[in-house]
Amino acid sequence: MTITDTAQLVERVLEDPALIFRGDVSATEFLAEAKADALSVGADLSKAKFRDAIKSKAYSISRMRTTIDNVGKDLTEEHRKAKAKVDAVRKMVRDGLTDLQAEVRRPLDQWLAQEEARIASHEATIKTVSDAANVTMEDTAATIGERIDRLAAMDLSEGELQEFAERAQSKRLAAIDYLKSAKARAEKAEAEAAELARLRQAAADREERDRQEAEARERQEREERLAREKAEREAREAEERRQRDAEIARQAEQRAREDAERKIREAQEAAAREREEMARKHEEEIRQREAEAAREEARRRAAEEARQAEARRRQDEEEARARNAAHRETVRAEAVxxxxxxxAIGTERADKIFSAICAGDVPHIAVRF
Incomplete structure (x- = not known):
């Protein structure tokens, strides 16, 4: 059967779908002829007219299916006895035409899916080019330069992107121009940051030097203070030793003076005893002859000696008091x-403090003369 005969059979069925239900036309033959007619459209999907022809043929098949199915539904009561046969034919025709429609559209659907994937891929490439111009706070001049190199190395030729090549290349030029400006800004900012870091390090170095110099000054001042305190302490200790030595010398002098006074008294007492003994002996010798004169002389001499002894005693006490007073004044002057x-106070205040110590008004402190 030729294509013309096939088209005539399909047209006959479209003019009177009941032919199939009456058995005048075999449903199997009709489906085969409809398929042959539908697939005769052609499959050059690169051309729009063929893609449109496929869409039109698929639509016609859909309308054919609806028309035949509706005729089957509208069969009158006289055909109800053949309902099972009609329903089977309806299902057979409906399923056959549905499969035919899918088979006819399959190349187009596949081509459309491939075309959609191709367009999506090219659009993704263009988006990658556009997104490359997005500069963040984490980017540096180096990362921006690497991005410029990657953009420049991308294949955006017409052979790679077809009709999207011109738009992709335009996006790349704009992105590279923007990235070059961003790189210049980043290089400037990084140079400024490096300079700021250098200045901060210099300030930190100066601060460290100042700290070390301050520590050295404090250390020197501390050493000088310790040396000064040591000298003052040694001076105080020397003064204390001098005062102790002076006290020891004074006590030794006092003991020597007391020993001398004691020896003088002992000598005087011994001399007195010796004189008394001599007088007694003398008196014994002349007692008989000059008893009265001797007694008188003895009394006179005793009185004279007593007077002289008293005078000497008073003189010794006066001298002792004078020496003691002079010693006390010396001790007082040295202590004040x-x-x-x-x-570090005045002499008048120091004298009052010494007087208070001597008077016993300062607990736990006493002065020995």
């Missing part, structure tokens, strides 16, 4: 001078 130096 030491208190004045130690406390």
């Amino acid at each position: 001078a030491a208190i004045s130096r130690a406390g």
Whole structure:
């Protein structure tokens, strides 16, 4: 059967779909002829007219299916006895035409899916080019430069992107121009940041030097203070030793003076005893002859000696008091001078402090003369 005969059979069925239900036309033959007619459209999907022809043929098949199915539904009561046969034919025709429609559209659907994937891929490439111009805070001049190199190396030729090549190349030029400006800004910012870091490091170095110099000054001042305190302490200790030595010398002098006085008294007492003994012996010798004169002479001499002894005793006491007073004045002057130096106070206040110590008004402290 030729294509013309096939088209005539399909047209006959479209003019009177009941032919199939009456058995005048075999449903199997009709489906085969409809398929042959539908597949005769051609499959050059690269051309729009063929893609449109496929769409039109698929639509016609859909209308054919609906028409035949509706005729089957509208069969009158006289055909109800053949309902099972009609329903089977309806299902057979409906399923056959549905499969035919899918088979006819399959190349187009496949081509459309491939075309959609191709367009999506090219659009993704263009988006990648556009997104490359997005610069973030984490980007550096180096990363921006690497991105410029990657953009420049991308294949955006017409052979790779077809009709999208011109738009992709335009996006790449704009992105590279923007990235070059961003790289210049980043290089400037990085140079400024490096300079700021250098200045901060220099400030930190100066601060460290100042800290070390301050520590050195504090260390020197501390050493000088310790040396000064040591000298003052040694001076105080020397003064204390001098005062102790002076006290020891004074006590030794006092003991020597007391020993001398004691020896003088002992000598005087011994001389007195010796004189008395001599007088007694003399009196014994002349007692008989000059008893009265001797007694008188003895009394006179005793009185004279007593007078002289009293005079000597008073003189010794006076001398002792004078020496003691002079010693006390010496001790007082030395103590007042030491208190004045130690406390950095005036002589008058130091003298009052010494007087209070001597008077017993300062607990736990006493003065020995």
